[in-house]
Amino acid sequence: MKKAIQSIVAICVIVIVMPVAALAQQALWGNAPVVSPEIHENKTVTFRLRAPKAVKVQVAGDFLAQGVADLVENKEGIWEYTTPEPLKPELYGYTFLVDGLKINDPSNVYMIRDVATITNVFIIGGERADLYKVNDVPHGTVSKVWYDSPSLGMDRRLTIYTPAGYETSGKRYPVFYLLHGMGGDENAWSELGRATQILDNLIAQGKAEPMIVVMTNGNAALEAAPGESSLGWEKQPTFQLPKTMEGSFEMHFPEVVKFVDKHYRTKANKKNRAIAGLSMGGYGALKIGLRECDRFCAVAGISSVADIAACKVRFKQVMIPIFGEDLIIGESDDIFSLVEKTNANPNKPRIYLGVGTDDVLYGDNLRLKEKIEGLDFDFTYRESKGNHNWEFWDEYIQYVLNWMLG
Numbered sequence: 001m002k003k004a005i006q007s008i009v010a011i012c013v014i015v016i017v018m019p020v021a022a023l024a025q026q027a028l029w030g031n032a033p034v035v036s037p038e039i040h041e042n043k044t045v046t047f048r049l050r051a052p053k054a055v056k057v058q059v060a061g062d063f064l065a066q067g068v069a070d071l072v073e074n075k076e077g078i079w080e081y082t083t084p085e086p087l088k089p090e091l092y093g094y095t096f097l098v099d100g101l102k103i104n105d106p107s108n109v110y111m112i113r114d115v116a117t118i119t120n121v122f123i124i125g126g127e128r129a130d131l132y133k134v135n136d137v138p139h140g141t142v143s144k145v146w147y148d149s150p151s152l153g154m155d156r157r158l159t160i161y162t163p164a165g166y167e168t169s170g171k172r173y174p175v176f177y178l179l180h181g182m183g184g185d186e187n188a189w190s191e192l193g194r195a196t197q198i199l200d201n202l203i204a205q206g207k208a209e210p211m212i213v214v215m216t217n218g219n220a221a222l223e224a225a226p227g228e229s230s231l232g233w234e235k236q237p238t239f240q241l242p243k244t245m246e247g248s249f250e251m252h253f254p255e256v257v258k259f260v261d262k263h264y265r266t267k268a269n270k271k272n273r274a275i276a277g278l279s280m281g282g283y284g285a286l287k288i289g290l291r292e293c294d295r296f297c298a299v300a301g302i303s304s305v306a307d308i309a310a311c312k313v314r315f316k317q318v319m320i321p322i323f324g325e326d327l328i329i330g331e332s333d334d335i336f337s338l339v340e341k342t343n344a345n346p347n348k349p350r351i352y353l354g355v356g357t358d359d360v361l362y363g364d365n366l367r368l369k370e371k372i373e374g375l376d377f378d379f380t381y382r383e384s385k386g387n388h389n390w391e392f393w394d395e396y397i398q399y400v401l402n403w404m405l406g
Contacts, residue, residue: 033107034048034049034050034078034106034107035048035107036048036049036105036107036108037094037105037108037120037122039122039124042086043086043087043088043124043126044082044083044084044085044086044087045063045082045083045087045122045124046080046081046082046083047059047071047080047081047082047094047096047105048071048078048079048080048107049071049078049079049096049098049105049106049107050076050077050078050079051073051077051078051079051098052073052076052077053077054073054079054098054099055099056070056097056098056099056100057070057071057073057079057096057097057098057099058070058071058096058097059071059081059094059095059096059097060094060095060096060097060102061092061093061094061095062092062093062094062389062391063083063087063090063092063094068097069081071096087124088124088127089124089125089126089127089128089129089130090123090124090129090391091121091122091123091129091132091194091390091391091394092121092122092123092124093112093114093119093120093121094119094120094121094122095118095119095120104118104119104120105120108120108122110122112191112192113191113192114183114192114390115183115184116183128394128395128398130201131194131197131198131201131202131398132194132197132198132394133197133201134197134200135197135200135201135204137164137200137201137204138164138165138200138203138204139164139200140161140162140163140164140166140196140199140200140203141161141162141166141167142159142160142161142190142196143159143160143162144157144158144159144186145157145158145159145160145263146158147255147256147259148255148259149252149255150255151251151252151255152220152248152252154223155223156217156222156223156224157186157217157223157224157225157228157229158186158214158215158216158217158256158259158260159186159187159189159190159214159215160212160213160214160215160260160264161190161195161196161199161212161213161214161215162212162264163199163203163210163211163212164200164203164204164210165210166210166212166265170265171265172265172266172267173210173211173212173264173265173266173267173272174209174211174212174266174267174272174273174274175211175212175213175214175260175261175264175266175267175272175273175274176211176212176213176214176274176275176276176401176404177213177214177216177256177257177273177274177275177276177285178195178213178214178215178216178275178276178277178281178397179215179216179218179275179276179277179278179280179281179282179284179285180215180216180217180218180277180278180280180281181277181278181279181280181281181282181303182244182279182280182318184218184280184281185217185218185219185222185224185225185226186215186216186217186224186225187215187225188215189215190215192390193390193393193394193397194394195213195215195397198394198397198398198401199211199213199401202398202401207398207401207402208401208402208404208405209404209405212260212264212266214256214260216249216253216256218244218249218277218280218281218284219244219249220244220248220249220252221244221248244280246333247332247333249284250284250287250288250291253288253292254292254295257273257295270294270295270296270297270347271297272297273295273296273297274296274297274298274299274300274404275288275289275296275298275299275300276299276300276301276302276352276397276400277300277301277302277304278301278302278303278304278393279302279303279304279305279361279388280305282300282301282302282303282304282305282306283301283304283305283306283308283335285299285300285301285304286299286301286304286306286335286338286351287332287333287335287338289349289351290335290338290339290341290342290348290349291332291338293342293345293347293348293349294347296349297349297350298349298350298351298352298403298404299349299350299351299352300351300352300353300354300400300403300404301351301352301353301354301365302354302355302392302393302396302397302400303354303355303356303359303361303365303388303392303393303396304335304353304355304361304364304365304368305361305364306335306353306361306364306365306367306368307335307336307364307367307368308333308334308335309334309336310364311361311364335368336367336368336371339351339368339371339372339375339377340371340375343375343376343377348377350377350378350379350380351372351377351378351379351380352379352380352381352382352399352400352403353365353368353369353372353379353380353381353382354381354382354383354396354399354400355383356383356384356385356386356387356388356392357383357384357385357386358385358386358387359386359387359388359392360388361388362383365383369381380403382396382399
């Protein structure tokens with residue numbers, strides 16, 4: 001009787017599993033797989049999508065001067081587009097548009113989230129793009145760490161990078177605080193910005209000092225990245241969050257430093273502590289570094305929101321949810337006022353500004369550059385052709401890391 005029951009159970013399992021296995025086999029032995037993107041030896045790239053019922057298929061990507069390009073359908077219902085020229089070494093993102101509907105490439109499992117947008121990605125290797133790859137070098141450790149913030153009334157999350165060998169070296173390390181831009185979170189630099197790969201590779205090449213890197217969440221109203229906090233999946237990512245630039249995050253920042261110094265082997269002094277950020281994070285880094293001269297030796301802003309007064313006029317609809325309808329911005333939130341106030345402090349930090357000449361914030365950064373040059377700061381400024389995007393920020397974070405060694 002026992003054997004009969006076992007046989008019946010076995011048959012049931014086979015009957016249940018067979019359709020699933022058949023589906024898997026169908027995926028394997030059905031239509032030939034579509035390869036997309038296909039990176040050719042000459043560094044041109046072909047994109048393909050099987051869509052036999054579509055009327056029009058396009059690819060949208062940051063490698064296209066015109067923004068989008070049309071795919072051409074073949075007899076098998078596969079649409080195809082090949083870049084006319086080789087692509088320069090870089091990390092690229094793209095999506096498809098099928099009869100106007102944006103979709104991701106089903107043949108490419110590699111995707112990243114930028115605020116509320118999901119894009120497929122690929123890398124054209126060579127030159128600085130090789131820094132974005134996982135190479136055969138010693139690797140650091142990336143941890144998601146929760147800390148208590150009494151001032152904000154919640155537990156919050158950090159992304160923390162410790163260099164290769166940290167676990168066994170017994171050494172103490174300098175700390176670099178790295179802030180994201182508007183709409184970002186504690187995942188932005190490590191996932192979008194490839195910061196951990198850049199750090200591994202630069203440290204291995206001797207072009208950056210082994211350091212602890214702390215990537216914060218600058219949205220003071222939130223615990224962590226969307227979908228990874230107690231809010232669950234109810235809230236969708238958005239640019240316009242309260243408590244992002246109005247001072248709450250900056251006021252609570254000493255809690256982050258205190259937590260890191262307590263739980264990690266840091267060189268817990270001004271000489272070995274620096275802060276940097278991009279866009280909104282550049283603004284935050286400048287505010288924090290200039291306000292806390294006894295805590296930070298160096299502060300860097302990349303594509304920074306340098307002139308908050310100008311931005312409140314130019315981007316009023318973005319600023320209202322942050323600063324309120326009256327858009328009151330005090331001197332303590334104004335970088336021009338802060339550099340002038342800090343100028344007389346003998347402990348003031350070194351400052352680095354970097355911006356792209358095509359950036360919408362280029363003029364504001366130029367005005368801040370001129371302001372700082374008229375004062376008595378140890379100041380470095382760099383500009384080059386570039387826009388307000390990750391291609392530029394990934395390049396300039398390398399310059400910042402090199403500058404920090406100086």
